[in-house]
Amino acid sequence: MTDDTDLPDPPQPPLPVAVQRAAQAASQPSSQPYADLNPDTVLDALEAAGFPVDGRLLALNSFENRVYQVGLDEGTPVIAKFYRPARWSDEAILEEHAFSLELAEREIPVVPPLRLPSGDTLAHHAGHRFAVFPRRGGRAPELDRSDTLEWIGRFMGRIHAVGAVQPYAHRPALDIASFGDEPAAYVLDHGFVPPELEKVYRGVVAQALDGVRAAFERAGDVTRIRTHGDCHVGNMLWVEGQGPHFVDFDDSRMAPAIQDLWMLLSGEREDRVRQLGDVLAGYEEFCEFDLRELHLVEALRTLRLIHHSGWIARRWQDPAFPAAFPWFDTPRYWEARVLELREQIAVMDEPPLWRMPGMG
Template identity: 55%
Template sequence: MQDNSQPFYQLTPDTVMDAVESRGYLCDGRILALNSYENRVYQVGIEDETPLIAKFYRPNRWSDEQILEEHQLCFELDEQELPVVAPLRDEQGESLFQFQEYRFSLYPRRGGRAPELGDPDHLYRLGQTLGRFHLVGQAQPFQSRPALDIQTYGLNSIELIGRDFIPSSLREAYLSLTSDLIASIERCYAAAGDVRRIRVHGDCHGGNILWRDDTPNFVDFDDARMAPAVQDLWMLLTGDDRQQQQLQLAEVVEGYNEFADFDPRELHLVEALRTLRMLHYSAWLARRWEDPAFPRNFTWFNTERYWGEHILQLREQLSAMQEPPLQLL
């Protein structure tokens, strides 16, 4: 794996175009930086052809083997004619490339809009598509990519924040609260029982779904991990009203069950997974704080106000995990 070195933060348009041209394309000089912070992603104009998307991977996040496992999942989904935006392969079948210090891959540009998560038809179609996805995802496990679990998303995040980031005035409250949160998360997992972990998208929110021609096209599998299937379903549920979420869940699962069998025990994990995501998100910002792009674009992070609000949100999650889980109607 590469060093987390300054050149990644200083990736220039000329270097981006040189990298793309090293794969045999002729750039037309147009380049647009897209909204991505973990990696660097650009739309690059190609002479007399449709623009390409070039994704440059952050050093020290994924090994080559882990990136290629993500690509392999996309290829398997694509071979089943599922709507994913998979990386392009060269004549040798390679999809991960090297240029100078940088690892990158190329993707076709795919347009679309975010799905309407309040629309029952959209939810039903999303459920159908995820059911088909998960049939592929459960065919074999990741060998190199980690699992989404309490240790990596919860305990490791709490340890980092408690040690280096939480203000001293809030540290005791944070550590006491997160201890209670971990205990509640563990109870949720115990209630769910021995649920199956499969290869999932991992970050299945509306921003990673492009709705086009009545079809949801899934992009950005960078967070793909081994996790329960419900990890790809719960982020489709919107709003704070329980009855509304019950109706949304019913549409998603009805579509899902046309192709795969959803295990209702996994509903015990919805609020636990939401809590783990919140803990992980704050730790992600903390881990990236030395990247100049993060203080520039997340100016509200690591302020006394931010941490106070974060603790309040976590307290709400502690209460949410005490409530009965959502049920299938």
């Protein structure tokens, strides 16, 4: 008779890859940029910056940075944004602040940072950098309405008229290398794509990026200006009687103007043609639009899709990401990305939404 205590433990089934990566992230506190950003630290930072807080603190939905609504002893609460370490230099953050302040001074409805009692807009506390913003209310705009799209286009034209005056000196440009080549290589080189899908993903992303490059070649040498950079519906607050307010310029960079317009377009082709007409009807009251940039609509959408997967992968050691995107390491996620990119490859071969001058 054998003594069971001498038998080896039965083999255990391997943990899912997502669980393994989450456990690895949790064991590396140095890779957790907000591990020491607790409520006391947030309140102390606001107090040190000159804001008399009353102890009320509400964490808002944000992954890249950490954003809180902070109650004050007097007046309405403020919004405090704590920037992700090492993402932007101080100069890059201040340059973005200066752009949004310039827009606000011209009575364009953006939400710029508040000037602190020190006169600055960026503060440092306990190893963290943060800015404070006024709280603004509003709802999501109704993008199925022509008058809404024209109103948004009007203000976006004003933003771009200012953005074209001078370039950024410290913030990067949106380009194929940083939004396509690099994130695609990162997810492949770091084992995020399941082995059984690696070959097909590698092939389809290479084909998609070839399509992106061809689209940029068709567009030619388009002008890059200071843009919002991430102008989706979640970064616009609609106020009745006032129209849109644009928030969160954190992704602002040098890009073609169409980068701030294409995310307003959705649905079937005929829907997107109509929406584009509505947006440009307002836009061109204040800023001329280069029709060649319409070649870039689906190319920019493709870059955003590729970049999004790379963004999650690069942030995977932040515990907030495995919790928010638990399906990221599953075959189903990457199968969907392959299908998505195949659709984009086909769409990028279609003619632009409007006919270009000189097209037959």
